[in-house]
Amino acid sequence: MASFEKIAASPETLVDTMRGLKASGFTFLEFMSAVDYIPKNRVEPGANRIDATYMLWNPAANEQKMVVVPLSRDNPSVPTVMPVWEGANWHEREAHELFGIDIKGHPNPRHLLLAEGWNDTYPLRKDFNVDDVEIDWNVPTSKLAEGNPERVYHFAVQHPGAHGPQGFDLLLNGNTIVDAEARIGYVHRTLEKIGEQRNYYQNILNMERGCIMCGMPYIDVWARAVEELLGVEVPEKAKYLRLIAVELNRLSSHLLWMGPQQGGDFAYMPVMMWAIGDREKVLDLLEALTGGRITFAYIRPGGVRWDIPEGFRDMAEKNLRYLEYRLPMYEEMMFRQPIIKERLTGLGKLTPGEAVGLGVSGPSLRATGVAHDTRKDAHIPIYEDLGFRIVTQTGGDGWARGMVRLGEMKESIRLILDALDRLPPGNSEADLFNRKAMPWMKVPVGETYAVTESCRGRLGIHLVSDGTNKAYRTKIRGPSFSNMYAVEHILKKGSYLYDIPALIGSMDTCPADMDR
Amino acid sequence: MLADSLLFKLFVFPGTVFSFIIVLFLFWWWRKIGASIQSRYGPKHVGPAGTLQTIADVVKLITKESIVPERASRWFWFMPVFSFVLSFLFLSLIPFSDHWVIIDFDASLIMLFAVMAIEPLFIFLVGWVSYNKYGVAGGERAGIQMLAYEVFLALTFVPVIMLSHSWSLVGIVYGQGVSPTWASPVLHTFVDRGVWFGLVQPLALVLSIIAVMMATEKKPFNLPHAEPEVIYGSSTEYGGPFYALQMLSQFLMGFLGAGLITTLYLGGWALPSVPPALGFVLKTLVVGTIIIWLEHSLPAMRVPHLLEVAWRKLVPLAFLNIFITLIIMEVLGWA
Amino acid sequence: MGLIKPLLYTLRELFKRPITVKYPYEKRDISPRVRNIHTLDRDTCQHCGICARMCPNNVLKMVDGYPTADYRYCSFCGICLDACPTGSIQMIHTQEHNIVRAYQKDLYMELLSPDGTIYNPDAPHSEDNETGGVL
Ligand code: SF4
Ligand code: SF4
Numbered sequence A: 001m002a003s004f005e006k007i008a009a010s011p012e013t014l015v016d017t018m019r020g021l022k023a024s025g026f027t028f029l030e031f032m033s034a035v036d037y038i039p040k041n042r043v044e045p046g047a048n049r050i051d052a053t054y055m056l057w058n059p060a061a062n063e064q065k066m067v068v069v070p071l072s073r074d075n076p077s078v079p080t081v082m083p084v085w086e087g088a089n090w091h092e093r094e095a096h097e098l099f100g101i102d103i104k105g106h107p108n109p110r111h112l113l114l115a116e117g118w119n120d121t122y123p124l125r126k127d128f129n130v131d132d133v134e135i136d137w138n139v140p141t142s143k144l145a146e147g148n149p150e151r152v153y154h155f156a157v158q159h160p161g162a163h164g165p166q167g168f169d170l171l172l173n174g175n176t177i178v179d180a181e182a183r184i185g186y187v188h189r190t191l192e193k194i195g196e197q198r199n200y201y202q203n204i205l206n207m208e209r210g211c212i213m214c215g216m217p218y219i220d221v222w223a224r225a226v227e228e229l230l231g232v233e234v235p236e237k238a239k240y241l242r243l244i245a246v247e248l249n250r251l252s253s254h255l256l257w258m259g260p261q262q263g264g265d266f267a268y269m270p271v272m273m274w275a276i277g278d279r280e281k282v283l284d285l286l287e288a289l290t291g292g293r294i295t296f297a298y299i300r301p302g303g304v305r306w307d308i309p310e311g312f313r314d315m316a317e318k319n320l321r322y323l324e325y326r327l328p329m330y331e332e333m334m335f336r337q338p339i340i341k342e343r344l345t346g347l348g349k350l351t352p353g354e355a356v357g358l359g360v361s362g363p364s365l366r367a368t369g370v371a372h373d374t375r376k377d378a379h380i381p382i383y384e385d386l387g388f389r390i391v392t393q394t395g396g397d398g399w400a401r402g403m404v405r406l407g408e409m410k411e412s413i414r415l416i417l418d419a420l421d422r423l424p425p426g427n428s429e430a431d432l433f434n435r436k437a438m439p440w441m442k443v444p445v446g447e448t449y450a451v452t453e454s455c456r457g458r459l460g461i462h463l464v465s466d467g468t469n470k471a472y473r474t475k476i477r478g479p480s481f482s483n484m485y486a487v488e489h490i491l492k493k494g495s496y497l498y499d500i501p502a503l504i505g506s507m508d509t510c511p512a513d514m515d516r
Numbered sequence B: 001m002l003a004d005s006l007l008f009k010l011f012v013f014p015g016t017v018f019s020f021i022i023v024l025f026l027f028w029w030w031r032k033i034g035a036s037i038q039s040r041y042g043p044k045h046v047g048p049a050g051t052l053q054t055i056a057d058v059v060k061l062i063t064k065e066s067i068v069p070e071r072a073s074r075w076f077w078f079m080p081v082f083s084f085v086l087s088f089l090f091l092s093l094i095p096f097s098d099h100w101v102i103i104d105f106d107a108s109l110i111m112l113f114a115v116m117a118i119e120p121l122f123i124f125l126v127g128w129v130s131y132n133k134y135g136v137a138g139g140e141r142a143g144i145q146m147l148a149y150e151v152f153l154a155l156t157f158v159p160v161i162m163l164s165h166s167w168s169l170v171g172i173v174y175g176q177g178v179s180p181t182w183a184s185p186v187l188h189t190f191v192d193r194g195v196w197f198g199l200v201q202p203l204a205l206v207l208s209i210i211a212v213m214m215a216t217e218k219k220p221f222n223l224p225h226a227e228p229e230v231i232y233g234s235s236t237e238y239g240g241p242f243y244a245l246q247m248l249s250q251f252l253m254g255f256l257g258a259g260l261i262t263t264l265y266l267g268g269w270a271l272p273s274v275p276p277a278l279g280f281v282l283k284t285l286v287v288g289t290i291i292i293w294l295e296h297s298l299p300a301m302r303v304p305h306l307l308e309v310a311w312r313k314l315v316p317l318a319f320l321n322i323f324i325t326l327i328i329m330e331v332l333g334w335a
Numbered sequence C: 001m002g003l004i005k006p007l008l009y010t011l012r013e014l015f016k017r018p019i020t021v022k023y024p025y026e027k028r029d030i031s032p033r034v035r036n037i038h039t040l041d042r043d044t045c046q047h048c049g050i051c052a053r054m055c056p057n058n059v060l061k062m063v064d065g066y067p068t069a070d071y072r073y074c075s076f077c078g079i080c081l082d083a084c085p086t087g088s089i090q091m092i093h094t095q096e097h098n099i100v101r102a103y104q105k106d107l108y109m110e111l112l113s114p115d116g117t118i119y120n121p122d123a124p125h126s127e128d129n130e131t132g133g134v135l
Helices: A014-023 A088-099 A143-147 A191-197 A203-210 A216-230 A236-265 A269-290 A312-336 A338-344 A352-358 A398-421 A435-440 A479-493 A497-507 A511-515 B006-011 B016-037 B053-062 B074-093 B108-129 B133-164 B169-178 B185-190 B202-215 B240-265 B276-297 B303-332 C004-014 C050-054 C079-083
Strands: A005-008 A028-037 A049-058 A063-072 A077-079 A102-104 A152-156 A167-173 A176-183 A446-454 A457-465 A471-477 C037-040 C060-063 C066-069 C089-092 C108-110
Touching: A014 A063, A014 A077, A028 A088, A028 A457, A028 A471, A049 A457, A063 A077, A088 A102, A088 A479, A143 A167, A143 A176, A152 A497, A152 B133, A167 A479, A167 A497, A176 A479, A176 A497, A191 A203, A191 A471, A203 A216, A203 A471, A203 A511, A216 A236, A216 A446, A216 A457, A236 A269, A236 A312, A236 A398, A236 A497, A269 A312, A269 B016, A269 B276, A269 C004, A312 A338, A312 A398, A312 C004, A338 A398, A338 A497, A338 B303, A352 A479, A398 A497, A457 A479, A479 A497, A479 A511, B006 B016, B016 B053, B016 B240, B016 B276, B016 C004, B053 B240, B074 B108, B074 B240, B108 B133, B108 B169, B133 B169, B133 B202, B133 B240, B133 B303, B169 B240, B202 B240, B202 B276, B202 B303, B240 B276, B276 C004, C037 C066, C050 C060, C050 C079, C079 C089
Parallel strands: A005 A063, A077 A102
Antiparallel strands: A028 A049, A049 A063, A152 A167, A167 A176, A446 A457, A457 A471, C037 C089, C060 C066, C066 C108
């Protein structure tokens, strides 16, 4: 699952290496990022370089390979890999602004997450100093806005259809979109930097801020990355409890998607409110289990923080059976009725090849007929024991995405109830840990990549440890980041103004997950 | 007599005071039904069952500053007032009873149709004068919507005119047996005082409800103000008292749309053992409730889908309806 | 015709009881695991300050040897409880925060005692003292 093979490359050979790897089955570029080694680091003392890192995934064999390009810290520069993976675009922009890596041949090397007028200081470098930052607030917000600010239609940030602080600058010809440029980064908290400044235990709190609607997979994957480095095996019961917590969170996130996100796009108030109301039932379960409704701090390295509460089984049975009974109604209301079906059919259609090339993952990828679900591919514990079934559709459009999510909700309900039935006795936490010693836990030097399926797609954390109680580098692969790039790509191909909210909604992008 | 004077009609009963009250009530009712459909309570605290909530809202909106965009045209101020005046024109044409009608002449239906046709133009102008991209986009959609419903709306009027031999709204109500001239005896006993066109013309009734919902921008057809796409469309820049005025005129239009259905298909003011004007209001509220229910249970449509449905499905149905009416009139000798 | 079913669903919902909880008048049950507010057992606390060091958000500050909290930043995660070697600091669940009536110093509030009462009932209120306050 987590170990990966490192391949060294030089800037000159990078594109060829990538081509070769893609041809040999590594079709999926998970992220492009970097690790900054300043001389006084403890991972490789004395090293003075930036490693540009490209994480590749071979879905068929579930193999993970990382292409590492060592660069000088003074003037790092790599060629763009966009000819090989279209989806590398935003990842390269991110590396450009956060690490100062010059991407040769990039079509639009503007700032993506940081303010447009941010000066040449790079937040994720280890010698970054906040005092050096100066921001020029007069730089136009996008490349489109540079030339003709009067004509740009802002479908962004404050727009009620934009689903939070994300959006686009558009050039319109009537209702037809001529050009689009995404504007994201409004909730960029540099979660990766925060992750490097808090210790491993405190990070269970910070990591779940990665996605507001779906925080549990974040702490799950964080805990698994840390366990990987520690070499700890989690007790069976904790695995079950983690699965239950993650799936409950997935249910609540998908309900939120169905109501306020997708239902809200059509101003479909009944479904919107009913979904919020039914989500309460799931939140009640989460509250009983973890004590939190949105942010949980439930999973920690070595296990889970609390064992299952008294009477949880009956409560889950009652609430989830109710939800199961409501799902056919939602299907009828949202996916079978002609007005919405007309709006969703053919909306933002992606072919399987396109989707993989763009780095799309999660329900949006499975809607194209590609049966990749990290829960199964990466052999996340227990899922296969419970007979987890991947939900796919073939349409690749908005309707198919919705149906995949609906199917996943059914699957999640089944998984949770099955897991509760088969919950093994025992500890909910590895004995290895003295509970009180946890916060001081030091993690041996090493490097790992843990992945899971969050509600929005493939979520990964690349963790570099330097032997102290704080991580040296935490790179988070937020699934929404790539999915949002796919939205921009679809809009550029030609779309209509009235399709945008539904399109963003159907990709279920989460701004927090996107900006991190 | 005071109650007979035009001034009383203009300012008290079908006019200002009454319409203000009915709009406030309707706003509350709209919210209550919507809330109930969405498993909520809706307004609850201000007044008994929240009935005074709307007044509180209107007072709040009136006390707010109305911001005029820097580059807006000087017509910015007038536009909401104009659309309010327009809805009053609409109001003055609707017969609350043969006595309580402000303007009635032989061709009031045509006049009413003209008023309904001007309205989208105003929506477009409202967007245009506020110098706002969303306003213009919303106004454009109002135009598209007009293309979709205008012909269709006119076609749904035709069978009624054919049956009642009248272009006047009061005449149409008379034509429904309120003072019977042609009604068949069977149906005559069925309904207390006459045959409502809605009973002989169910298809036309349904079609006109759809047309009226389109004309008054109710939910599946709320393109000009579709929030997820064009924010609040043409009214995006209007706030405070002007927003209140627009909301009120929108709800007044909604009420009058339902009133039009009542007049054309449900026998106008005729309701057994109820004073005429009250009968009209009650029936209109029933129709209004049905429209509110439909509005709250349907999602917004896509622009091309609306045009397609209107021209490919609804217009042919309206024509079909006219032919059916012709045949029935021929066969039964109602002509 | 697919429209009929949604219409019937909404019609059915029209006559159902709303699911809203009328909050100030009726209250829902809260799970005992909910963490709303800290309590501190002053008898067992050994003034070690570990809770303050472990808090990810720097909420806790040691004042007069006891942790005090600035609730503006607390995310109610409970990591401070995990860190405390004696278990003196705990969190309880409440319906409202109105039981918090604590002495303030620079917005840092003294924690409650384990039975939910306050340690310093005579501490100055906001009326008497600008730095004190009742929440
Ligand atoms: S609950 Fe969390 S945020 Fe609050 S004081 Fe404790 S550790 Fe800090
Ligand atoms: S960690 Fe526990 S014992 Fe130490 S100061 Fe905090 S509450 Fe007191």
